[in-house]
Amino acid sequence: MDPLKEPVPVMPTAHYAMGGIPTTLWGQVIKDEKNTVVPGLYAAGEAACVSLHGANRLGTNSLGDLVVFGRRAGIHAARFARDADYHELTEEHLGESRERIERIKNSTGKEKVAALRAELQQSMMDNASVFRTGELLQKQVEILKELMDRYKRISIDDKGDAYNTELVEALELGYLLEVSEALVHSALNRTESRGAHAREDYPERDDENWLKHTLAYKVEDGKVAFRYKPVVLGRFEPKARTY
Amino acid sequence: MQVTLKILRFDPAKDKKPRWETYQVEAEPTDRVLDLLHKVKWYQDGSLAFRRSCGHGICGSDAMLINGKNRLACKTLVKDLGSVITVEPIRGLPVEKDLIVDMEPFFAAYRAVKPYLINDEPPPQRERLQSPEERARFDQGTKCILCASCTTSCPVFWVNGTYIGPAAIVQAHRFIFDSRDRGKRERFKALGSGSGVWRCRTAYNCTEACPREIPVTQLIEEVKRAILFDSF
Amino acid sequence: MAIKSKRYQEARLEASTNLELYWWVFMRVSGVVLVFLLIGHMWMNAVLVDLNSIDYDYVAKRLSQTTWKVYDWLILALALLHGGNGLRYVLDDWVRDPAKRFWTKVVIYSLLAFLFFLGSLSLFNYDYGVN
Ligand SMILES: Cc1cc2nc3c(=O)[nH]c(=O)nc-3n(C[C@H](O)[C@H](O)[C@H](O)COP(=O)(O)OP(=O)(O)OC[C@H]3O[C@@H](n4cnc5c(N)ncnc54)[C@H](O)[C@@H]3O)c2cc1C
Numbered sequence: 001m002d003p004l005k006e007p008v009p010v011m012p013t014a015h016y017a018m019g020g021i022p023t024t025l026w027g028q029v030i031k032d033e034k035n036t037v038v039p040g041l042y043a044a045g046e047a048a049c050v051s052l053h054g055a056n057r058l059g060t061n062s063l064g065d066l067v068v069f070g071r072r073a074g075i076h077a078a079r080f081a082r083d084a085d086y087h088e089l090t091e092e093h094l095g096e097s098r099e100r101i102e103r104i105k106n107s108t109g110k111e112k113v114a115a116l117r118a119e120l121q122q123s124m125m126d127n128a129s130v131f132r133t134g135e136l137l138q139k140q141v142e143i144l145k146e147l148m149d150r151y152k153r154i155s156i157d158d159k160g161d162a163y164n165t166e167l168v169e170a171l172e173l174g175y176l177l178e179v180s181e182a183l184v185h186s187a188l189n190r191t192e193s194r195g196a197h198a199r200e201d202y203p204e205r206d207d208e209n210w211l212k213h214t215l216a217y218k219v220e221d222g223k224v225a226f227r228y229k230p231v232v233l234g235r236f237e238p239k240a241r242t243y
Numbered sequence: 244m245q246v247t248l249k250i251l252r253f254d255p256a257k258d259k260k261p262r263w264e265t266y267q268v269e270a271e272p273t274d275r276v277l278d279l280l281h282k283v284k285w286y287q288d289g290s291l292a293f294r295r296s297c298g299h300g301i302c303g304s305d306a307m308l309i310n311g312k313n314r315l316a317c318k319t320l321v322k323d324l325g326s327v328i329t330v331e332p333i334r335g336l337p338v339e340k341d342l343i344v345d346m347e348p349f350f351a352a353y354r355a356v357k358p359y360l361i362n363d364e365p366p367p368q369r370e371r372l373q374s375p376e377e378r379a380r381f382d383q384g385t386k387c388i389l390c391a392s393c394t395t396s397c398p399v400f401w402v403n404g405t406y407i408g409p410a411a412i413v414q415a416h417r418f419i420f421d422s423r424d425r426g427k428r429e430r431f432k433a434l435g436s437g438s439g440v441w442r443c444r445t446a447y448n449c450t451e452a453c454p455r456e457i458p459v460t461q462l463i464e465e466v467k468r469a470i471l472f473d474s475f
Numbered sequence: 476m477a478i479k480s481k482r483y484q485e486a487r488l489e490a491s492t493n494l495e496l497y498w499w500v501f502m503r504v505s506g507v508v509l510v511f512l513l514i515g516h517m518w519m520n521a522v523l524v525d526l527n528s529i530d531y532d533y534v535a536k537r538l539s540q541t542t543w544k545v546y547d548w549l550i551l552a553l554a555l556l557h558g559g560n561g562l563r564y565v566l567d568d569w570v571r572d573p574a575k576r577f578w579t580k581v582v583i584y585s586l587l588a589f590l591f592f593l594g595s596l597s598l599f600n601y602d603y604g605v606n
């Protein structure tokens with residue numbers, strides 16, 4: 001295209017997701033505010049949250065996090081695997097995953113994965129992206145409820161087992177919906193602005209009420225419960241970013 | 244504009260041989276081939292399988308044979324191809340499904356050249372310093388995204404898959420010419436063997452195919468020369 | 476040789492000799508040497524004398540000298556080795572089926588050996604009736 005004659009199409013994309021699966025300094029997943037470890041489950045990288053970055057990750061720090069805590073998680077996981085006993089993998093454990101897949105493969109619903117995903121992306125962009133308000137977030141809560149309901153009626157063309165990328169996309173859409181739900185409910189709940197979370201109706205940082213981590217728990221579709229964990233402040237005080 | 248998209252498809256569960264499938268897609272001239280594949284997969288036929296990840300030419304997962312040339316679907320615009328577009332899997336690797344090939348032979352060759360820094364000398368107090376000139380010596384190879392466009396466009400690779408392939412040589416070049424590296428002899432063992440650099444007949448297909456504009460053939464010749472001067 | 480190795484150790488075992496390097500060098504050196512040998516050859520047979528006047532006697536006289544015997548034998552040996560190895564490259568690059576490739580090579584190599592034998596025989600075993 002010729003930028004002298006036509007406008008250049010520009011669109012923001014997500015660069016990083018703050019927060020994630022909470023872990024210890026050794027990458028062990030923890031499940032509550034008392035730092036209870038889930039034995040044998042590890043997370044590292046962007047998916048994990050060692051609580052390194054606070055409310056706004058600075059440039060370059062993701063790869064530093066990856067290298068340091070990926071290594072630590074690996075070392076600890078290897079140590080764990082050496083001493084741990086294997087569990088019997090029974091139908092009871094596999095059942096849920098298998099059922100998820102079979103449900104999608106056998107569904108004859110009319111909803112299309114790509115269309116739902118496009119709606120999810122657009123509405124999240126409109127209502128829960130850089131600048132947020134309670135009103136928009138509340139609207140998105142309702143939209144997510146509706147999308148989750150429609151997600152139950154998706155169907156796919158490819159019923160095969162080899163490289164079924166359509167099935168993978170369908171499964172991923174389910175996870176996207178769940179992550180969106182955690183994000184939107186937490187953002188609505190946090191009535192302040194901090195780091196990358198900018199609420200136009202609450203533009204100030206509120207250390208008195210909100211100097212704490214949010215742990216989000218799914219109760220059912222459309223219902224999220226919260227618990228909180230204190231922030232471990234080291235050498236550095238939380239400060240406004242003024243540059 | 245209306246584009247006729249012909250895709251060479253193969254479903255291991257149903258087909259004995261690959262078959263052509265034709266789709267009509269509405270497209271903008273500035274759409275990429277990847278957009279067309281998505282339009283087919285998302286709104287016409289969900290069973291179409293292909294790899295892609297980043298969508299902007301950096302992960303190297305969507306190399307395909309597009310109108311007879313190896314290219315990245317995410318970097319190839321419709322307006323540069325016209326209204327009839329053919330897409331096939333890259334050649335010389337076993338097809339798993341539709342446009343997805345088994346990359347294992349490609350990565351086996353990659354691993355064989357030890358694509359990592361080898362230096363057993365005791366590490367210095369601080370970094371292993373390097374001058375800008377020393378860094379520039381191997382700069383071209385660092386741009387490789389391991390998309391396999393070069394290796395799968397090489398006629399020598401197509402024949403019986405016994406050639407280590409241009410991509411592995413580019414990767415070896417990146418370390419052989421790194422002033423901090425001490426592992427070139429180990430790499431020469433794989434590169435100098437019957438399946439190594441001497442199979443190259445300088446057909447230049449690799450250089451033409453590389454989406455990162457790496458002068459692949461030149462780097463191969465530099466590795467040949469390095470082995471030659473190391474041996475005599 | 477095929478790339479089978481999935482690990483570095485296997486790759487190390489697979490990579491063994493410098494043979495292909497030597498052939499690569501040989502192709503270049505023999506190619507250059509052949510240029511001069513063939514220029515000399517054509518100079519003898521087409522420039523110094525009229526091509527049409529070459530007869531048995533002319534050739535016989537030349538080949539009665541050991542220097543020319545060695546000269547022509549060099550052309551014979553280098554051209555056969557160079558051409559033969561070049562053909563091996565071509566076969567390796569273009570004949571896919573391993574069995575077919577093997578048998579094509581057997582036939583070609585036999586033919587080359589036969590030509591070499593015949594050529595050497597005619598160069599060194601006769602005195603061409605000239606003393
Ligand atoms: C454009 C851009 C520029 C950036 N620049 C910088 C920078 O300059 N500096 C910096 O520090 N950070 C940067 N970041 C952030 C940083 O690159 C990422 O945070 C980091 O790469 C994440 O690494 P990861 O290994 O945790 O996750 P990823 O690299 O996302 O890897 C996740 C892997 O999991 C695989 N996967 C997903 N689902 C499944 C499944 N179901 N089964 C099996 N595998 C699965 C995926 O295929 C993928 O390989 C940038 C990010 C972007 C988008």
Ligand code: HEM
Pocket residue numbers: 443444445502503505506507509510554555557558559560561562564565
């Ligand atoms: C004039 C002198 C010659 C020169 C300079 C020369 C040079 C070369 C070189 C450098 C190669 C290697 C190419 C490569 O590695 O990719 C080669 C290949 C080859 N040569 Fe020659 N050569 C000469 C004469 C001959 C003759 C007289 C014959 C036939 C008897 C011959 C037959 C071949 C063949 C068949 C190949 C393989 C072609 C290929 O790899 O595709 N050459 N030559």
Ligand code: SF4
Pocket residue numbers: 386387388389390391392393394409410413452453454455456457459
């Ligand atoms: S050298 Fe170029 S074509 Fe070959 S793998 Fe690397 S980026 Fe792809």
Ligand code: FES
Pocket residue numbers: 295296297298299300301302303304305315316317318
């Ligand atoms: S999708 Fe990553 S290079 Fe094309």
